[in-house]
Each structure stands twice: as structure tokens, then as C-alpha cells.
Amino acid sequence: MARRGMMKLGMSMRGLGYHPAAWRHPEVPADGTLRFDHYAHNAQMAERGLFDMIFFADGIGLRERDEPRGSLARSGYELVEMEPLTLLPALAVLTKNIGLVTTASTTYNEPYHVARKFATLDLISGGRAGWNIVTSWSEAEAKNFNREEHLDYDTRYERAAEFVEVVKGLWDCWEPDSLVYDKEGGLFYDERRMHLLNHRGKHFQVRGPLNVAGMPQGRPVLVQAGASEPGREIAAATADVVYAAADSLQAAKTYYDDVKGRMAKHGRDWDDLKIMPGVRTIVAATRAEAQAKFDRLQDLTDPLVGLARVYAALGDLTGFDIDGPVPEPQREAEVRSSTERIMQRARSQNLTIRQLYKQIVGGGFYLIGTASDVVDGLQEWYEAEACDGFNILPPYLPGCCDDFVEFITPELQRRGLFRKAYEGRTLRENLGLKPHVNRHAEERARSAAAE
Amino acid sequence: MARRGMMKLGMSMRGLGYHPAAWRHPEVPADGTLRFDHYAHNAQMAERGLFDMIFFADGIGLRERDEPRGSLARSGYELVEMEPLTLLPALAVLTKNIGLVTTASTTYNEPYHVARKFATLDLISGGRAGWNIVTSWSEAEAKNFNREEHLDYDTRYERAAEFVEVVKGLWDCWEPDSLVYDKEGGLFYDERRMHLLNHRGKHFQVRGPLNVAGMPQGRPVLVQAGASEPGREIAAATADVVYAAADSLQAAKTYYDDVKGRMAKHGRDWDDLKIMPGVRTIVAATRAEAQAKFDRLQDLTDPLVGLARVYAALGDLTGFDIDGPVPEPQREAEVRSSTERIMQRARSQNLTIRQLYKQIVGGGFYLIGTASDVVDGLQEWYEAEACDGFNILPPYLPGCCDDFVEFITPELQRRGLFRKAYEGRTLRENLGLKPHVNRHAEERARSAAAE
Ligand SMILES: Cc1cc2nc3c(=O)[nH]c(=O)nc-3n(C[C@H](O)[C@H](O)[C@H](O)COP(=O)(O)O)c2cc1C
Ligand SMILES: Cc1cc2nc3c(=O)[nH]c(=O)nc-3n(C[C@H](O)[C@H](O)[C@H](O)COP(=O)(O)O)c2cc1C
Numbered sequence: 001m002a003r004r005g006m007m008k009l010g011m012s013m014r015g016l017g018y019h020p021a022a023w024r025h026p027e028v029p030a031d032g033t034l035r036f037d038h039y040a041h042n043a044q045m046a047e048r049g050l051f052d053m054i055f056f057a058d059g060i061g062l063r064e065r066d067e068p069r070g071s072l073a074r075s076g077y078e079l080v081e082m083e084p085l086t087l088l089p090a091l092a093v094l095t096k097n098i099g100l101v102t103t104a105s106t107t108y109n110e111p112y113h114v115a116r117k118f119a120t121l122d123l124i125s126g127g128r129a130g131w132n133i134v135t136s137w138s139e140a141e142a143k144n145f146n147r148e149e150h151l152d153y154d155t156r157y158e159r160a161a162e163f164v165e166v167v168k169g170l171w172d173c174w175e176p177d178s179l180v181y182d183k184e185g186g187l188f189y190d191e192r193r194m195h196l197l198n199h200r201g202k203h204f205q206v207r208g209p210l211n212v213a214g215m216p217q218g219r220p221v222l223v224q225a226g227a228s229e230p231g232r233e234i235a236a237a238t239a240d241v242v243y244a245a246a247d248s249l250q251a252a253k254t255y256y257d258d259v260k261g262r263m264a265k266h267g268r269d270w271d272d273l274k275i276m277p278g279v280r281t282i283v284a285a286t287r288a289e290a291q292a293k294f295d296r297l298q299d300l301t302d303p304l305v306g307l308a309r310v311y312a313a314l315g316d317l318t319g320f321d322i323d324g325p326v327p328e329p330q331r332e333a334e335v336r337s338s339t340e341r342i343m344q345r346a347r348s349q350n351l352t353i354r355q356l357y358k359q360i361v362g363g364g365f366y367l368i369g370t371a372s373d374v375v376d377g378l379q380e381w382y383e384a385e386a387c388d389g390f391n392i393l394p395p396y397l398p399g400c401c402d403d404f405v406e407f408i409t410p411e412l413q414r415r416g417l418f419r420k421a422y423e424g425r426t427l428r429e430n431l432g433l434k435p436h437v438n439r440h441a442e443e444r445a446r447s448a449a450a451e
Numbered sequence: 452m453a454r455r456g457m458m459k460l461g462m463s464m465r466g467l468g469y470h471p472a473a474w475r476h477p478e479v480p481a482d483g484t485l486r487f488d489h490y491a492h493n494a495q496m497a498e499r500g501l502f503d504m505i506f507f508a509d510g511i512g513l514r515e516r517d518e519p520r521g522s523l524a525r526s527g528y529e530l531v532e533m534e535p536l537t538l539l540p541a542l543a544v545l546t547k548n549i550g551l552v553t554t555a556s557t558t559y560n561e562p563y564h565v566a567r568k569f570a571t572l573d574l575i576s577g578g579r580a581g582w583n584i585v586t587s588w589s590e591a592e593a594k595n596f597n598r599e600e601h602l603d604y605d606t607r608y609e610r611a612a613e614f615v616e617v618v619k620g621l622w623d624c625w626e627p628d629s630l631v632y633d634k635e636g637g638l639f640y641d642e643r644r645m646h647l648l649n650h651r652g653k654h655f656q657v658r659g660p661l662n663v664a665g666m667p668q669g670r671p672v673l674v675q676a677g678a679s680e681p682g683r684e685i686a687a688a689t690a691d692v693v694y695a696a697a698d699s700l701q702a703a704k705t706y707y708d709d710v711k712g713r714m715a716k717h718g719r720d721w722d723d724l725k726i727m728p729g730v731r732t733i734v735a736a737t738r739a740e741a742q743a744k745f746d747r748l749q750d751l752t753d754p755l756v757g758l759a760r761v762y763a764a765l766g767d768l769t770g771f772d773i774d775g776p777v778p779e780p781q782r783e784a785e786v787r788s789s790t791e792r793i794m795q796r797a798r799s800q801n802l803t804i805r806q807l808y809k810q811i812v813g814g815g816f817y818l819i820g821t822a823s824d825v826v827d828g829l830q831e832w833y834e835a836e837a838c839d840g841f842n843i844l845p846p847y848l849p850g851c852c853d854d855f856v857e858f859i860t861p862e863l864q865r866r867g868l869f870r871k872a873y874e875g876r877t878l879r880e881n882l883g884l885k886p887h888v889n890r891h892a893e894e895r896a897r898s899a900a901a902e
Contacts, residue, residue, distance in 0.1 A: 061658075072642075073639060076639035083567040083570075085568075086567075090540040090543055090544050093545060117534050117537045120537040124541050145657075179485075188474060188527035191523075206596075212485075212532065212534065
């Protein structure tokens with residue numbers, strides 16, 4: 001344990017939780033995604049639970065899964081919600097220590113805006129900002145940004161890599177001691193310590209400097225979530241945190257070793273990157289109660305919404321008996337590997353349609369049980385060095401966030417797996433990351449040493 | 452008075468104030484533009500003074516005026532500051548009634564982002580968001596967004612008009628009663644009351660719907676600042692507020708009558724638009740004290756910074772005696788009308804170089820004197836129907852904002868020119884604007900009536 005220090009934890013706070021039936025749960029405020037008090041409660045609760053950060057996934061459009069007509073209106077999932085980069089500054093005022101991380105797409109943004117906004121969030125929050133770098137993937141989003149289709153994969157990643165370089169460059173334009181504020185002498189800044197960026201690349205031309213400076217973290221924390229080959233390479237080269245998707249310990253461990261193993265060639269240490277897989281937790285006083293909580297949520301899943309989740313692979317199953325066997329795929333579309341996988345599962349387990357979509361809706365890495373059960377699961381992954389911590393995906397809010405803080409945090413602390421107080425002032429410090437070194441200040445120090 | 456109700460007031464809070472020497476003033480925190488407590492203090496003070504709104508101008512880059520080498524580093528003006536659309540949500544949490552208005556450029560943004568962010572600000576603030584629509588004009592900004600030069604004027608305005616149409620369309624996608632949240636029936640929203648935008652124009656293709664809904668104001672308040680022919684037309688057609696630049700009562704009155712006169716043809720009433728010229732106020736117990744405050748600020752203006760302000764028109768005057776006469780223009784550049792105007796002023800008043808730049812730096816519509824003097828000036832414009840209120844441009848912060856609230860607000864109230872408490876809950880209500888009517892709801896009502 002000692003070698004790696006304590007577990008890192010993020011609370012993924014998007015919407016009403018990660019189960020698509022969350023909004024129908026009697027204790028969930030169905031209008032919560034449009035109410036500030038909903039977000040404020042969850043953020044403050046996560047801070048009481050000493051989470052390293054709250055985390056917002058994001059989409060820039062309604063990603064329809066509504067092929068069975070009417071399913072979107074019945075889904076209540078990721079439909080209308082607050083824009084997280086506008087929400088986080090408000091949450092910053094109501095919290096003191098917790099990190100504030102949100103997603104911004106490199107495909108549909110300009111680096112100057114992104115650099116400016118995260119720098120501002122870092123200032124407002126006293127050094128708690130983090131950017132989850134994503135490339136976006138849905139056509140629904142493309143269609144809100146002047147396109148018919150999303151950019152092809154390679155172009156998206158190429159653009160993303162350049163985008164991140166520009167943002168990092170903009171964040172470094174002002175050296176830490178560049179602002180001298182000399183009222184007597186009439187000098188606001190030291191010209192030798194302010195640097196234009198003058199970036200001229202394939203996708204962007206950005207002169208700089210940024211018109212924000214003095215971020216407490218030097219630069220915001222960089223989070224990344226891509227699982228593919230180029231995604232892993234970007235993570236190993238530049239990310240401070242990876243939000244990983246994994247549903248078995250073995251898969252998590254393989255991913256962990258692979259990505260960490262790529263770091264040395266980028267001149268980075270093993271501990272410079274924190275890998276945090278997503279996990280859904282449901283806790284109660286007894287296992288039976290916890291299972292009942294989960295089953296209740298599963299039962300609240302509208303059949304149309306469930307069918308929408310298998311539509312892409314199996315086509316329109318609405319004519320079939322929902323409690324009968326899964327029929328052959330009802331579409332002529334290209335054979336997808338996901339179709340194969342789903343059909344195999346349905347056949348081998350002899351599933352009804354309802355059973356199948358419930359498996360998919362309630363899928364992912366779940367830990368359900370008593371506090372001790374859940375912590376056993378987290379500890380197992382952590383001690384196997386399959387992760388540096390977890391991104392908690394509460395199936396419904398605020399319940400699963402409240403329960404985590406009330407039951408799971410104390411058990412983690414009891415076992416010495418988790419902090420009893422915030423160690424640092426900034427997100428970077430709490431994550432145990434090295435301080436950011438401004439490239440120009442470093443360069444100057446190097447030249448001075450060489451003389 | 453009664454006819455128009457009370458005066459409307461905005462507090463322009465950008466940076467450290469509107470005088471370029473503000474940062475050198477002993478009572479001004481030179482690092483304030485990077486400190487949240489600076490903005491928080493001013494916003495809360497403006498709310499104590501019952502201002503309708505705080506207002507942020509914005510630029511997306513350092514607009515260099517540094518031709519005399521070194522002047523930028525000595526100017527301390529609009530250099531580094533927080534990004535206002537990220538700042539306002541945080542200020543929303545610390546205030547209850549005051550409107551929150553900021554600038555966003557239609558030239559370097561995408562309408563989906565702008566619609567989403569302002570909708571979110573409206574939700575967080577309980578209906579206090581406003582968008583100041585600008586087209587941007589500096590090359591420094593263009594160079595941060597993949598361009599060498601800014602877009603030509605006509606294209607900028609054409610794009611702006613389409614941009615605003617798209618944003619308004621996105622804000623109307625969800626009718627007010629579209630979200631039904633029917634947990635029992637499993638229906639989250641009513642499909643008949645959600646509308647795609649399907650915009651296909653010259654500059655934008657945006658499908659929609661917006662993934663935010665339920666704004667308390669129906670839609671945020673639209674502010675506009677263009678003074679040109681197309682600027683006036685857009686204002687008359689769509690703006691709720693115009694931030695006008697005027698330095699004489701006559702000019703303000705002419706502008707006011709012109710823009711208001713254009714409204715009828717767009718089906719709008721005279722009172723549907725509030726025209727608020729910017730005014731700089733300096734107040735003290737006596738006229739002499741107020742004048743001394745202003746003079747002090749003028750004297751703090753660095754000669755290099757002063758020279759930078761005349762550079763565009765007159766070229767490099769650094770070799771000349773600053774207390775000697777203004778020489779002939781030192782540049783070969785195209786003859787600008789501003790060059791002519793400045794030289795005429797210098798000759799007719801026999802100005803030294805220092806006197807000239809001080810006139811320019813300390814220019815604009817200033818009211819300097821006792822509370823009674825300042826209110827006389829405001830009242831004169833208001834009663835001449837040259838405006839519906841004012842956008843206060845404090846020469847330095849927090850001093851001039853504090854002084855306004857302490858001395859001028861009570862005098863305005865005493866004369867019955869200004870509110871004694873907020874009338875409404877939203878910015879729209881406080882400004883006395885009509886409620887926003889959703890286009891689809893209106894359409895539905897119209898069809899129902901026709902049947
Ligand atoms: C755990 C995880 C979380 C993600 N979160 C988001 C998100 O919030 N918004 C988004 O647009 N894409 C998100 N993505 C998608 C990625 O940005 C990326 O587009 C996708 O994973 C495809 O890239 P890859 O093949 O490298 O994984 C996420 C991906 C993963 C694995
Ligand atoms: C009072 C006033 C305030 C303005 N504020 C801004 C601003 O904050 N940011 C910006 O980019 N442009 C600003 N502008 C510039 C306008 O958006 C516009 O580009 C400029 O006025 C040229 O257009 P016009 O000829 O119609 O006035 C402002 C203009 C005026 C008159």
C-alpha cells in the first residue's frame with residue numbers, strides 16, 4: 001500500500017445518475033438536471049466524502065437512441081442538463097477542496113476558448129480545475145456543428161493531439177513571476193517573461209498570448225478517456241488522469257500495465273498518471289437490501305427504452321413478445337461485432353428480450369452489497385494494481401452518492417485505503433501529482449545553469 | 452417620468468475599471484482581475500445599489516496598442532483577466548437579484564455552445580442571464596482563431612445575424628410545458644412539444660434540439676452594442692438592451708430616436724428596447740475633491756501608454772518633447788479621419804503631446820462632481836429622452852462602484868428616478884420587458900384559436 005499512497009476517487013455527477021431508469025426512481029428529482037440545488041447537494045456531499053474530484057461527462061447534443069419511435073421521450077437520460085463548464089464555477093463557490101473536472105470536446109471547440117475557460121475555473125476555484133479531453137463521436141453532435149457526419153477517427157485524433165498542444169502552450173505564455181504589478185515604476189508585467197505562442201499547425205493557427213494568467217495549479221489537470229491505440233498513447237504522453245472503462249479485473253490490469261508501460265518513453269514516471277476505472281456502486285445494510293435496490297431500478301426500465309439499447313445491434317424488436325426468446329437480428333445493416341456478441345450471449349444464456357436488455361442496461365462494473373462487500377471489491381482491484389483509484393458512477397442521484405459517503409468512505413478509511421482529510425490545497429496536490437513546471441521558466445533555468 | 456417608469460442601470464465591471472491608469476491607483480488591487488474576491492465585491496456592491504445588471508465587455512486576445520515598444524507592459528489594461536462567461540455563474544451564487552450580462556462574439560464561436568452556456572447561466576441564476584452580442588474587430592483576436600485578419604465587416608454582420616437567429620431558435624426548441632416528468636407513466640417529455648431546429652443557412656447548419664431547457668426567462672436578455680447602420684438595424688429588430696456609446700446629449704438623443712424609430716417596422720413597441728449609454732462617474736463630497744480624484748488618475752497615466760493611444764493616428768511620437776506642441780503626424784499610413792480629427796483638436800486648442808493624450812485617455816462621457824452634480828447630469832439625459840438609463844463605466848474599481856452605491860444611488864432614489872427595491876425576480880422583469888413567448892407555443896395557440 002505504502003508505495004502508492006492512498007486510493008484516488010472521483011464522483012461522476014452527470015445528470016441523475018448512470019442508470020437510464022434513474023429519473024423514475026421515487027427518491028430522484030426528475031427535474032434535477034435543470035436545478036442548481038441538485039448539483040450543489042451532490043458536489044457538497046462528495047466533498048464531505050473527501051473525493052478527489054467531481055467529474056462531468058458531456059455531450060453537445062441529444063444522442064438519440066430513439067429508433068423505436070417514442071423511446072427517447074421515455075428515456076429521461078442525458079436529454080436536458082446544465083452545460084458543465086458553466087456549472088462548475090458556480091459549484092466552486094460552494095466547495096473548498098474538491099477537484100472540478102469536466103469534459104470539453106476537441107472536435108467542436110477552439111483551443112483559445114478552452115484554455116481561457118479552464119484557466120478561469122482554476123483561478124475561481126483556487127486550483128481545482130481539470131479538463132477531460134474527448135473527441136466526441138456521435139452524429140447527433142456533428143449535426144449541431146455544421147456537419148452531416150462526425151470527423152473520421154484519424155482526423156479527430158490528429159486534431160485532438162494538436163488541440164491539446166496548443167492549449168498547453170497557451171497556459172504557459174505567462175511565466176509564474178511575469179506579472180510584477182509595480183505601481184511606482186509603472187510596470188505591469190515583465191516583457192521577458194511573457195511569450196507569444198505563434199503556433200502554426202495543420203488544424204490551428206494561434207498566436208497568443210492567453211489573456212488569463214496566474215493559475216494556482218500552473219495548469220489544470222488533464223484527464224483522458226480514450227481506450228484505443230491512439231487514445232492510450234495520448235494518455236501515456238500527456239494525461240494526469242485516465243478515466244478508464246473496464247468490466248473485469250483482468251481487463252483493467254491489462255489496460256493499466258499497457259498504458260503505464262508506455263510512459264517511460266515519454267520521459268514520465270509511473271506515478272505521474274492516475275488510472276481510475278469507472279465503477280457503479282449500490283450499498284445497503286444487507287446484501288439482500290442492496291440487491292433489492294438494484295432490482296427495483298432494473299424493473300423501472302421502460303421496455304421501449306430497453307429495446308432502444310439493443311436496436312443498433314438487433315434492429316426493431318417491438319413486434320416480439322418481450323418475455324419470449326430473443327429472435328434473429330431484425331436488420332440488414334452491416335454485421336457488427338456487437339451484434340455477434342449480443343446474440344451469443346442471448347443464445348448461451350437462453351435469454352428473453354427483457355432479460356437481455358436488462359443485462360445491457362444494468363451492465364458495466366457493478367459492486368452491490370454491504371459497505372464491506374463493496375470495499376472488498378475496490379480493495380481487490382487496487383491491491384492487484386489494476387488501478388490507482390476509481391471513478392464512481394452512481395446509478396442514481398443523490399441516493400448513491402449520499403450512500404457512498406455515509407457507508408463506503410468510512411470503511412475505506414478504516415482499512416487505511418483512503419484519506420481522512422485533504423492533503424493539499426489544489427487538485428494536483430491531492431492527486432499526488434508533481435507541480436507543473438512552466439516551459440519557459442524551465443528553459444530559462446536550464447540556460448542559466450549552462451552558463 | 453411616470454410614462455417610462457424608472458431609470459435602468461448597468462455596472463460595467465470589466466477589469467480594474469475604464470481608465471487605463473486604474474491599476475496604478477493606490478486603492479486599486481493591481482492583481483484584481485485574477486482574483487475572484489475582487490469581482491465578488493463589485494458584483495455584491497452593485498446589487499446593494501439595486502443595479503439592473505452587471506455587464507462584462509470582453510476580448511478574446513490581447514488587443515495590442517503597443518506600437519511604442521514597451522507600452523503594453525506598462526498599460527495594465529485589459530491584459531489578463533477572467534473569462535466572463537466562466538466567471539458569471541460563480542457570481543450568480545453570491546447574488547440574488549442582479550442581472551448577469553456578458554459579451555460573446557458571433558465571429559469566433561458556434562451558436563450551439565453560446566445557446567447552451569447562456570441557457571445554463573439563466574438556470575443557475577434563476578433568470579438573470581444576458582448576452583451582449585458582438586462581432587469582434589481586432590486582428591489580435593483573429594490571430595488566436597486561425598486567421599490573419601478579421602472577417603470583413605459585411606460578412607461579420609451577416610454571420611452575426613444568422614448566429615443570433617440560430618441561438619434564438621435553439622432556445623425555443625423545448626416548449627415551456629414540454630417536460631412532463633411523469634414517473635408513473637414513464638414519460639419524461641411530451642414529443643409534440645419538443646422541436647428540432649433543422650437550421651440550414653449560409654454560415655451554419657444546426658439540427659438541434661438544444662440539450663438544455665426550462666430557462667426561467669424563457670430566453671436570456673439580448674444586449675447589442677453596434678453603432679453602425681447594420682448594428683442599429685439588428686438592435687431595433689432583436690435587442691432587448693442597447694449599450695450605446697455617446698459623448699454628448701445631442702448625439703445620444705439622435706441615436707435614441709433613430710433606433711427606436713426603426714422598431715415599429717419590426718412589430719416592436721418603443722419600450723421593448725432599453726437604450727443605455729455608457730457614462731463614467733467620479734463622485735466626492737465636493738466638486739474640487741471629485742476633480743482631484745480624476746486629475747490624480749490622469750497624472751498616473753504613463754507617457755508611453757498615453758503615446759500608444761495616439762499612435763494609430765499620429766505614428767511614433769516618442770522622440771518629441773512630451774510637453775511640447777503636437778508635431779505633424781509621423782506616419783505615412785493611409786489618411787484616417789481620426790488623424791484629421793485629432794490634429795484639428797490639437798491645433799485649435801494648442802495642445803502639448805501630454806495634454807492631447809490625456810484628453811483621449813480621459814475622454815468619453817464623464818460626470819465628475821458631487822452626488823447632486825452627477826445626478827443632475829443623468830437626469831438631464833434621461834428627461835430629454837436620450838436614453839432609458841445608463842451603463843456605468845467606473846474609471847477605477849472598486850472605488851467608483853462603491854462611491855456610486857454610497858452617494859449616487861440614494862440621490863437618484865430621493866429624486867424618484869430609481870427603484871428602492873427590485874421589482875421582479877428576473878432580469879427581464881426588472882428591466883420592464885415583456886415575458887418571452889416561445890414561438891412554438893405561440894404557433895399552437897394561434898392554430899387552436901383559428902379552429
Ligand atoms: C470512460 C470513457 C468516458 C468517455 N466520456 C466521454 C464524454 O463525456 N464525452 C464524449 O464526447 N466522449 C466521451 N468518451 C469518448 C471518447 O472521447 C472517445 O471519443 C471514444 O472513447 C473513442 O475513442 P477511443 O477509441 O480512443 O476510445 C468517453 C470514453 C470513455 C472510454
Ligand atoms: C459601446 C460598445 C461596446 C462594445 N463592446 C464590445 C466588446 O465588449 N467586445 C467586442 O469584441 N466588441 C465590442 N464592441 C464592438 C462591436 O461589437 C462592433 O464590433 C463594433 O462596434 C463595430 O460595429 P459597429 O460599426 O456596428 O459599431 C462594442 C461596441 C460598442 C459601440
